[in-house]
Amino acid sequence: MAVNEENETFVHPLYEALERFPGADVGLTTADRVLTWGLTNALWVFPMATSCCGIEFMAAACSRFDLDRIGTIARGTPRQCDVMVIAGTITVKMAPRVKKLWDQMPEPKWAIAMGSCAISGDFYRDIYSVVPGVDTFMPVDVYVPGCPPNPDALFMGIRRLQEKIRLKREGKWTEPELRPDTPGLRSPAIGRLGDPGRDACTSQAQLDAVLGLDPGGGLRRPDQKS
Amino acid sequence: MAVGHGHLPEPVAALIRARAAVPNPHLDVESYDPEGDLLVLNLGPQHPSTHGVLRVKLYLDGEVCIKAVPYLGYLHRGVEKLCEKLTYVQITPIVDKNDYVAAFSNELAINMGFETLLGVEPPPRAQHIRALGAEMQRVASHLLWIGTFGLDMGGALGGGATLFMHTFRERESILDCFEVLTGSRFHYNTLQVGGCRHDIPAGWETLVRQTFATISARIEEYESFVRTNAIFLARTRGVGVVDAELALSLGVSGPVLRASGVDYDLRRDRPYGLYRELKVNVATASAGDCQARFEVRLAEMRESIRLVNLLLDGVPEGPINVLKAVKLPGTVKPKPGIGYAAIESPRGELGTWVVADGSDKPYRCKIRGPSLHALSLLPYLAPGQNLSDIIVTLGSLDPIMGEVDR
Numbered sequence: 001m002a003v004n005e006e007n008e009t010f011v012h013p014l015y016e017a018l019e020r021f022p023g024a025d026v027g028l029t030t031a032d033r034v035l036t037w038g039l040t041n042a043l044w045v046f047p048m049a050t051s052c053c054g055i056e057f058m059a060a061a062c063s064r065f066d067l068d069r070i071g072t073i074a075r076g077t078p079r080q081c082d083v084m085v086i087a088g089t090i091t092v093k094m095a096p097r098v099k100k101l102w103d104q105m106p107e108p109k110w111a112i113a114m115g116s117c118a119i120s121g122d123f124y125r126d127i128y129s130v131v132p133g134v135d136t137f138m139p140v141d142v143y144v145p146g147c148p149p150n151p152d153a154l155f156m157g158i159r160r161l162q163e164k165i166r167l168k169r170e171g172k173w174t175e176p177e178l179r180p181d182t183p184g185l186r187s188p189a190i191g192r193l194g195d196p197g198r199d200a201c202t203s204q205a206q207l208d209a210v211l212g213l214d215p216g217g218g219l220r221r222p223d224q225k226s
Numbered sequence: 227m228a229v230g231h232g233h234l235p236e237p238v239a240a241l242i243r244a245r246a247a248v249p250n251p252h253l254d255v256e257s258y259d260p261e262g263d264l265l266v267l268n269l270g271p272q273h274p275s276t277h278g279v280l281r282v283k284l285y286l287d288g289e290v291c292i293k294a295v296p297y298l299g300y301l302h303r304g305v306e307k308l309c310e311k312l313t314y315v316q317i318t319p320i321v322d323k324n325d326y327v328a329a330f331s332n333e334l335a336i337n338m339g340f341e342t343l344l345g346v347e348p349p350p351r352a353q354h355i356r357a358l359g360a361e362m363q364r365v366a367s368h369l370l371w372i373g374t375f376g377l378d379m380g381g382a383l384g385g386g387a388t389l390f391m392h393t394f395r396e397r398e399s400i401l402d403c404f405e406v407l408t409g410s411r412f413h414y415n416t417l418q419v420g421g422c423r424h425d426i427p428a429g430w431e432t433l434v435r436q437t438f439a440t441i442s443a444r445i446e447e448y449e450s451f452v453r454t455n456a457i458f459l460a461r462t463r464g465v466g467v468v469d470a471e472l473a474l475s476l477g478v479s480g481p482v483l484r485a486s487g488v489d490y491d492l493r494r495d496r497p498y499g500l501y502r503e504l505k506v507n508v509a510t511a512s513a514g515d516c517q518a519r520f521e522v523r524l525a526e527m528r529e530s531i532r533l534v535n536l537l538l539d540g541v542p543e544g545p546i547n548v549l550k551a552v553k554l555p556g557t558v559k560p561k562p563g564i565g566y567a568a569i570e571s572p573r574g575e576l577g578t579w580v581v582a583d584g585s586d587k588p589y590r591c592k593i594r595g596p597s598l599h600a601l602s603l604l605p606y607l608a609p610g611q612n613l614s615d616i617i618v619t620l621g622s623l624d625p626i627m628g629e630v631d632r
Contacts, residue, residue, distance in 0.1 A: 052326035062394035
């Protein structure tokens with residue numbers, strides 16, 4: 001099967017041809033191995049590069065690290081790609097676009113979450129505008145940790161993805177346990193302006209300390225050393 | 227404002243100029259085009275040429291832009307709010323991610339802001355490390371810009387990605403120097419209030435000297451590469467001309483402003499740190515177009531390489547931090563007050579405005595990023611331009627969306 005979803009029933013024409021003639025189906029395993037080899041070694045990636053990890057992705061695609069040598073070429077459109085690399089922080093405003101681009105990619109497709117922001121939101125996790133990990137709204141196959149991960153780490157992630165594809169097609173893959181309490185888009189810990197739950201700078205002493213400042217007198221510049 | 231179409235035959239260019247005579251960023255599209263014949267094109271937010279997640283809504287008449295409206299906020303991470311939740315020591319790694327191709331400059335700006343509150347001055351050795359890092363970061367950032375500008379040009383520079391591959395090779399060697407110094411490739415977390423965290427290791431100076439000697443030779447190569455390229459000149463000369471008055475009124479700073487003929491550089495005009503003793507030659511150009519911005523950035527790289535070599539000669543011995551117990555997050559507690567510090571980052575004036583209330587966390591931390599101001603030029607530059615020229619113009623302004631949206 002050339003798709004990675006159980007409910008899809010696309011059969012490669014090569015299989016149909018082999019099954020039509022009696023005796024030729026002994027070639028099925030060889031054909032399967034050839035297709036797997038082709039699939040794992042031509043993973044074209046769609047860089048969903050939003051921030052810092054995108055720069056590191058560019059470094060990985062460039063001359064020193066050279067993603068091309070493992071058959072991984074970055075393309076600018078989702079319709080030509082097999083793997084989406086989510087590199088960078090995904091905000092609430094950006095998440096619908098990411099989902100849309102993911103839906104536009106043809107099957108078979110895989111996703112790599114690159115960097116802490118894409119994996120869990122990192123230290124922006126509690127901010128009102130940041131999605132705490134892209135696996136809250138789309139499937140992710142491989143997680144590459146780091147802030148940002150080195151290009152070497154991205155290479156490792158792609159090799160692990162190739163391994164996963166191979167094992168899955170050989171029927172040796174066991175799905176890892178789903179996290180029982182995967183967080184969704186939850187209410188942020190730092191409230192928006194005007195929220196009653198916004199607890200920062202609420203103490204009167206703190207407010208007084210700031211309101212009592214003389215902006216002219218308090219303003220010090222580097223060249224005006226106190 | 228002049229509109230450049232150097233690559234078009236003159237009658238066509240004249241026609242385009244006549245169509246969009248006065249670029250008006252606040253044009254009422256409804257009354258301009260009541261029948262709705264204009265093509266509305268969304269550039270981004272996922273587009274390789276927008277240098278991030280910028281979305282620009284373009285109203286096109288044929289291929290000529292009538293109005294451009296940038297939509298921001300696709301990378302809004304609430305950094306300023308996050309700073310209020312963290313202690314002064316914990317903020318440094320957060321601001322690394324603002325302008326993510328010049329992390330050292332971010333750290334420098336925010337820590338200098340905190341130091342004005344505390345009234346401390348880093349020791350001379352730390353000042354040297356800071357100035358060295360800032361200048362190295364400037365070269366690395368401009369190298370990345372030249373590479374991505376080559377990408378924006380498409381096939382103009384011998385197949386698009388050629389210049390990109392070349393500049394990234396050099397950028398990697400600078401990142402190696404930073405990795406030896408701080409242990410990290412580009413989110414360093416190396417500065418802290420009152421000085422630095424990492425001292426210069428043995429043999430580092432030789433490594434930096436060798437690296438920058440190579441880069442110095444390679445810059446000549448890029449220049450010859452570009453100066454003889456007729457397509458590059460045709461696509462940049464006279465395209466995206468920034469008026470000096472307009473740039474000043476929008477608060478633009480850095481190479482974009484200097485390319486418009488305004489001789490203003492914080493390193494020389496309001497010196498901080500080691501720049502009080504250094505003489506910085508400021509590169510300017512008068513044309514204000516994309517080519518001028520390219521020239522200014524090339525000249526800045528040369529100047530930065532000169533400064534790096536100069537600074538490496540005289541690194542003094544001594545401590546690298548004036549504060550002793552800065553490793554504990556809660557120990558830095560400035561008195562109530564307001565502090566502002568600004569540095570010349572690779573993109574312009576990067577300022578930090580901090581309000582302290584006497585606790586170990588800032589009450590308010592405002593970051594003034596130069597990218598937002600450079601990007602606000604786009605609605606003025608885009609009307610009257612071809613779609614392909616808008617990409618070049620946007621690339622030459624060098625906005626980093628992490629700093630625009632914060």
